[in-house]
Amino acid sequence: xxxxxxNPAAITPRARVKTALAHRQPDRxxxxxxxxxxxxxxxxxxxxxxxxxxxxxxxFDPAWELVQRHFQVDCRVISYDQFCRPPERILRxxxxxxxxxxxxxxxxxxMWRQELPDGTxxxxxxxxxxxxxxxxxxxxxxxxxxxxxxxxxxxxxRHPWPEPDWWDxxxxxxxxxxxxxxxxxxxxxxxxxxxxLSWQLRGMQEFLMDLVNQPEIxxxxxxxxxxxxxxxxxxxxxxxxxxxxxxxxYDDVATQQNLMISARMWRRLIKPLHQxxxxxxxxxxxxxxxHCDGALSPLIPELIEMGVDVLNPVQADAAGMDPQRLKxxxxxxxxxxxxxxxxxxxxxxxxxxxxxxxxxxIRVLGxxxxxxxxxxxxxxxxxxxxxxxxxxxxxxxxxxxxxxxE
Amino acid sequence: xxxxxxxxxxxxxxxxxxxxxxxxxxxxxxxEQNVAAETILYxxxxxxxxxxxxxxxxxxxxVPEMLVSANAMKAxxxxxxxxxxxxxxxxxxxxxxxxxxxxxxxxxxxxVAMMLKGxxxxxxxxxxxxxxARFIDAVEGASIIGLSALLTTTMPNMxxxxxxxxxxxxxxxxxxxxxxxxVTEEFALEIGADGYASNANQAVTISKALLHLDx
Numbered sequence: 108x109x110x111x112x113x114n115p116a117a118i119t120p121r122a123r124v125k126t127a128l129a130h131r132q133p134d135r136x137x138x139x140x141x142x143x144x145x146x147x148x149x150x151x152x153x154x155x156x157x158x159x160x161x162x163x164x165x166x167f168d169p170a171w172e173l174v175q176r177h178f179q180v181d182c183r184v185i186s187y188d189q190f191c192r193p194p195e196r197i198l199r200x201x202x203x204x205x206x207x208x209x210x211x212x213x214x215x216x217x218m219w220r221q222e223l224p225d226g227t228x229x230x231x232x233x234x235x236x237x238x239x240x241x242x243x244x245x246x247x248x249x250x251x252x253x254x255x256x257x258x259x260x261x262x263x264x265r266h267p268w269p270e271p272d273w274w275d276x277x278x279x280x281x282x283x284x285x286x287x288x289x290x291x292x293x294x295x296x297x298x299x300x301x302x303x304l305s306w307q308l309r310g311m312q313e314f315l316m317d318l319v320n321q322p323e324i325x326x327x328x329x330x331x332x333x334x335x336x337x338x339x340x341x342x343x344x345x346x347x348x349x350x351x352x353x354x355x356x357y358d359d360v361a362t363q364q365n366l367m368i369s370a371r372m373w374r375r376l377i378k379p380l381h382q383x384x385x386x387x388x389x390x391x392x393x394x395x396x397x398h399c400d401g402a403l404s405p406l407i408p409e410l411i412e413m414g415v416d417v418l419n420p421v422q423a424d425a426a427g428m429d430p431q432r433l434k435x436x437x438x439x440x441x442x443x444x445x446x447x448x449x450x451x452x453x454x455x456x457x458x459x460x461x462x463x464x465x466x467x468x469i470r471v472l473g474x475x476x477x478x479x480x481x482x483x484x485x486x487x488x489x490x491x492x493x494x495x496x497x498x499x500x501x502x503x504x505x506x507x508x509x510x511x512x513e
Numbered sequence: 514x515x516x517x518x519x520x521x522x523x524x525x526x527x528x529x530x531x532x533x534x535x536x537x538x539x540x541x542x543x544x545e546q547n548v549a550a551e552t553i554l555y556x557x558x559x560x561x562x563x564x565x566x567x568x569x570x571x572x573x574x575x576v577p578e579m580l581v582s583a584n585a586m587k588a589x590x591x592x593x594x595x596x597x598x599x600x601x602x603x604x605x606x607x608x609x610x611x612x613x614x615x616x617x618x619x620x621x622x623x624x625v626a627m628m629l630k631g632x633x634x635x636x637x638x639x640x641x642x643x644x645x646a647r648f649i650d651a652v653e654g655a656s657i658i659g660l661s662a663l664l665t666t667t668m669p670n671m672x673x674x675x676x677x678x679x680x681x682x683x684x685x686x687x688x689x690x691x692x693x694x695x696v697t698e699e700f701a702l703e704i705g706a707d708g709y710a711s712n713a714n715q716a717v718t719i720s721k722a723l724l725h726l727d728x
Contacts, residue, residue, distance in 0.1 A: 239617070239642075246615075246617055248617045311620050312580060312620065312623060312624075315576055315577040315580050316531075316577060316580050316581050316584060318577045319531055319577045319578060319580075319581045320531070320581060362576075362694070362712070363694050363711065364711055364712060365572060365575070366575060367575065367576055368575050368576065368577055369574070369575045369578075372575070372577070401694075424697075449665065450665050450695040451665075454665055454666075487664070487665050487666050488666055489665070489666045
């Protein structure tokens with residue numbers, strides 16, 4: 108039975124998040140959840156949620172959805188890579204389509220790739236991915252960088268670039284209805300990265316050197332990707348701007364200490380492309396969330412000007428990313444998503460450390476709303492489950508009850 | 514300035530600006546003028562890489578500029594390396610690098626390797642997913658072992674590697690430095706490393722300091 112049916116007066120998760128993002132104190136702290144597949148599976152086992160056979164007709168794993176419901180997670184993500192439907196011609200001989208085995212899956216959502224007869228996989232962009240097993244577990248590595256050999260823009264043009272028609276969003280409303288049937292969640296549409304995926308197609312070292320020596324190469328790659336993202340987002344919002352609450356995109360341009368590239372270079376080559384994605388959402392009045400790991404504080408004022416409403420993930424240990432400072436300086440114009448440290452606190456802290464950090468973040472970042480509590484990246488596989496239960500303890504979500512500045 | 518000084522100056526600027534083809538060309542011109550390989554390296558290219566490191570440290574240049582400079586130096590070294598070996602010029606010291614077992618990330622490590630080479634070290638890069646035994650095998654002749662990890666789940670293998678060096682009785686033959694996004698100074702101390710670097714330039718600084726080569 109749905110929570111709303113049981114208590115019609117109760118605030119929905121969607122309303123809770125929207126209140127927080129309007130910089131007002133919601134009834135309780137809204138939360139989100141991201142984890143590696145190992146954590147999802149361990150939680151599923153621990154919570155005794157049975158697995159269901161997944162088919163090509165499923166858009167998300169219902170067992171993992173039940174994990175989110177257990178933690179009363181307020182947000183749901185609908186991702187563009189759930190809707191891939193590339194033409195048959197891009198399938199290599201003997202390939203079979205897989206939706207569920209990607210190790211990079213961090214949500215219940217499916218992700219398209221083709222599994223090749225030699226055991227490798229290929230994503231829609233043309234990366235060949237190899238799963239490698241070693242005594243400490245399994246990981247994926249890129250076995251081929253499809254654009255590594257290009258020496259000119261003409262070479263780049265010969266790549267089988269995905270077209271917007273390689274995504275079919277027709278099932279979008281059905282998928283949203285499936286989620287809404289239980290409870291009205293805050294729904295965001297996730298689209299890809301510009302800089303990050305581009306260097307992953309070219310090879311990072313080569314790509315970074317290109318930025319200095321032959322910027323037309325990175326520029327062409329990044330524009331091709333942006334064209335797809337912009338058109339996909341436009342199509343999705345045509346179908347569902349009345350129900351989607353946010354557009355989300357990600358692009359790591361920082362390290363732990365500083366920006367990865369100069370602000371000058373970012374302004375020249377990356378900012379205009381990010382702006383194009385933001386503008387599609389803003390034209391429909393849809394808020395935008397942006398993810399960038401690390402120390403990106405020099406860019407925050409410009410990101411706000413560009414139209415970013417929510418910043419993820421707030422890595423408190425990165426240079427210049429102290430939560431109190433961020434809240435004081437930008438908290439009236441910018442909301443935050445994330446904040447709970449996955450490097451130290453969650454995997455290696457005691458339950459009391461987790462409680463203390465969650466408390467601190469909610470008190471600082473969640474004051475007068477403006478915060479969605481979540482981990483600072485996917486919760487990693489070596490995290491004790493008790494720490495995850497401590498992080499999502501309902502008591503902590505009530506911390507700011509009755510705390511008002513006015 | 515003499516012709517040679519002018520050329521050395523141009524070489525310095527070519528490396529600083531990351532102009533690989535001109536760096537190589539100038540090195541060739543200097544060799545034609547019978548300038549010793551050692552002079553070209555220590556008076557032309559290494560000072561330029563030192564400057565790049567300094568500019569990186571103060572936020573004047575970023576990773577892309579650092580990479581193209583290292584690449585320009587590499588282009589010049591293609592001509593110098595055989596001559597340095599012939600004239601028996603020794604590198605500052607040998608540093609063995611690798612990403613620890615279970616971790617396949619190599620971007621940070623590669624950058625560290627380039628900057629260490631740029632500073633005049635010999636670098637043996639063991640690659641990624643390196644088991645402790647391979648580090649132990651590489652200790653002979655090395656002054657420093659550098660361990661890299663990007664994942665919180667593989668960081669503990671830095672300690673496993675250091676412990677394995679101790680168990681093999683070779684820990685006191687080398688200094689161990691560690692780095693990678695989730696690694697902190699505190700963690701480095703905790704696992705018994707000798708040094709920690711938060712970026713490629715600091716890897717150079719800490720290596721020189723540990724071997725008393727600084728200043």
